[in-house]
Amino acid sequence: MARLVIVSNRVPIPKARGASAGGLAVALRDLLMPGTMWFGWSGRLVSEPAPQPAIVEARGVTYATVDLTAEAHRGFYVGFANGALWPLLHFRLGLMHFRREDYQGYLSVNQSFAGSLAPLLQPDDTVWAHDYHLIPFARMLREEGFDGRLGFFLHVPFVPPSMLEAMPVARELVADLCAYDLVGFQTEEHARDFRDCAQRLLGARVDGEWIRLDGRRVRAFADPIGIDAQSFAQEAERAASDKLVQRVAGSLSGRALAIGVDRMDYSKGLPHRFEAFGRLLEKHPEHKRAIHFLQICPRSREEVDEYRKLRVELDRLAGRINGRHSDFDWTPLRYSTRAAPRSTLAGLYRIGRIGLVTPLRDGMNLVAKEFVAAQPDEDPGVLVLSQFAGAAQELTEALIVNPFDPDAIADAMHQGLTMPAPERRERHMALKEKVMRTTAQAYCRRFIDALQATSFTRVAA
Numbered sequence: 001m002a003r004l005v006i007v008s009n010r011v012p013i014p015k016a017r018g019a020s021a022g023g024l025a026v027a028l029r030d031l032l033m034p035g036t037m038w039f040g041w042s043g044r045l046v047s048e049p050a051p052q053p054a055i056v057e058a059r060g061v062t063y064a065t066v067d068l069t070a071e072a073h074r075g076f077y078v079g080f081a082n083g084a085l086w087p088l089l090h091f092r093l094g095l096m097h098f099r100r101e102d103y104q105g106y107l108s109v110n111q112s113f114a115g116s117l118a119p120l121l122q123p124d125d126t127v128w129a130h131d132y133h134l135i136p137f138a139r140m141l142r143e144e145g146f147d148g149r150l151g152f153f154l155h156v157p158f159v160p161p162s163m164l165e166a167m168p169v170a171r172e173l174v175a176d177l178c179a180y181d182l183v184g185f186q187t188e189e190h191a192r193d194f195r196d197c198a199q200r201l202l203g204a205r206v207d208g209e210w211i212r213l214d215g216r217r218v219r220a221f222a223d224p225i226g227i228d229a230q231s232f233a234q235e236a237e238r239a240a241s242d243k244l245v246q247r248v249a250g251s252l253s254g255r256a257l258a259i260g261v262d263r264m265d266y267s268k269g270l271p272h273r274f275e276a277f278g279r280l281l282e283k284h285p286e287h288k289r290a291i292h293f294l295q296i297c298p299r300s301r302e303e304v305d306e307y308r309k310l311r312v313e314l315d316r317l318a319g320r321i322n323g324r325h326s327d328f329d330w331t332p333l334r335y336s337t338r339a340a341p342r343s344t345l346a347g348l349y350r351i352g353r354i355g356l357v358t359p360l361r362d363g364m365n366l367v368a369k370e371f372v373a374a375q376p377d378e379d380p381g382v383l384v385l386s387q388f389a390g391a392a393q394e395l396t397e398a399l400i401v402n403p404f405d406p407d408a409i410a411d412a413m414h415q416g417l418t419m420p421a422p423e424r425r426e427r428h429m430a431l432k433e434k435v436m437r438t439t440a441q442a443y444c445r446r447f448i449d450a451l452q453a454t455s456f457t458r459v460a461a
């Protein structure tokens with residue numbers, strides 16, 4: 001196979017601080033064989049970026065990164081990617097702040113990424129770009145003369161045409177996505193919405209998964225991402241000896257643990273979830289003193305106003321719920337903005353009686369899959385899952401809820417807390433079978449195979 005070049009905003013250079021690609025690095029681990037290259041932002045802001053990418057080799061993989069100026073980062077990442085595209089793609093038009101200068105900044109950073117990567121490429125390389133930061137990247141890399149296969153995967157949701165049209169540069173974005181040979185989405189619904197956008201906004205012809213435009217064709221398909229379920233399950237078992245997991249387990253004093261783990265992001269539905277927990281204690285007072293809800297939500301993107309506002313709101317809500325329901329020796333809601341290592345999270349999921357995954361909108365949500373993989377088969381917990389997470393398309397045996405309805409979440413928590421063991425086991429086994437089957441490895445293989453198969457689509461439109 002030709003060399004694979006992965007491109008993403010963040011790059012998981014082993015041991016580099018501030019440059020982690022988090023879940024992406026885990027999802028793509030199987031592809032990181034010697035000879036592979038990973039290109040993107042170094043995580044550093046400098047006043048004068050070096051003219052050439054910095055190269056680091058680790059275990060045969062080449063990591064090539066570029067620095068950004070604070071100004072470029074502001075327009076590209078804070079302004080357009082996270083101030084406009086992120087809210088739009090999460091169905092939050094009211095939070096979308098579009099500014100032309102941010103879009104220009106977004107284009108410039110993509111242009112400089114393409115300009116920096118092009119000289120490092122060989123003609124038969126296969127390039128796989130990730131996520132909404134890199135929509136115009138393929139067009140720009142083509143303009144730099146690269147003629148190999150170019151794939152793109154969108155980790156977040158996609159919206160229907162009626163919503164995308166609110167974005168002033170919607171046509172440019174859809175046209176730029178069509179410059180890739182293959183575009184992958186988390187669910188069939190998102191892939192279909194994208195094809196509909198190409199048809200309505202660009203007048204493209206759609207034939208099944210194929211979009212025909214300007215004498216070429218691009219395939220838009222669903223390739224749901226997964227986790228390395230086997231190793232996560234083992235990690236969860238091993239984590240029984242993790243000090244923090246032991247401390248949390250001990251502090252429960254036999255009470256049930258409901259657990260949520262999310263980046264602090266308005267798409268995750270955290271205020272509704274906090275509200276729901278308060279409702280549970282009001283509507284079903286038998287759970288008072290019998291449950292702890294632990295919400296771990298590491299702070300995120302604090303350069304963006306909406307994220308700072310969310311933090312203030314969660315602080316207020318947590319105070320209100322605990323003020324109202326606590327006892328002198330029982331605090332119902334534990335809320336921490338500290339990040340925890342993956343192995344500790346695995347152990348915490350394992351002792352969770354309820355996993356709360358209630359985003360208002362989410363591409364996939366791997367916490368849902370991790371919670372399932374971590375559960376003990378003989379006495380499993382129950383997953384409460386938003387109908388608007390991509391994971392709900394697959395994990396239908398979870399308790400599926402509308403995340404905008406705190407009462408529905410509260411009722412599902414009650415149902416989970418009172419569910420007889422045989423039903424918990426039956427649901428869990430069905431969920432686990434799916435999580436074990438739709439793994440990260442399967443996701444990568446499907447994408448790479450589909451990308452290899454697009455070899456001549458650019459000339460045979």
Ligand code: F6P
Pocket residue numbers: 010021022023024131155156300301
């Ligand atoms: O969900 C999309 C995503 O890009 C994830 O892949 C990633 O873990 C997360 O957002 C992190 O965002 P950021 O790079 O802005 O911190």
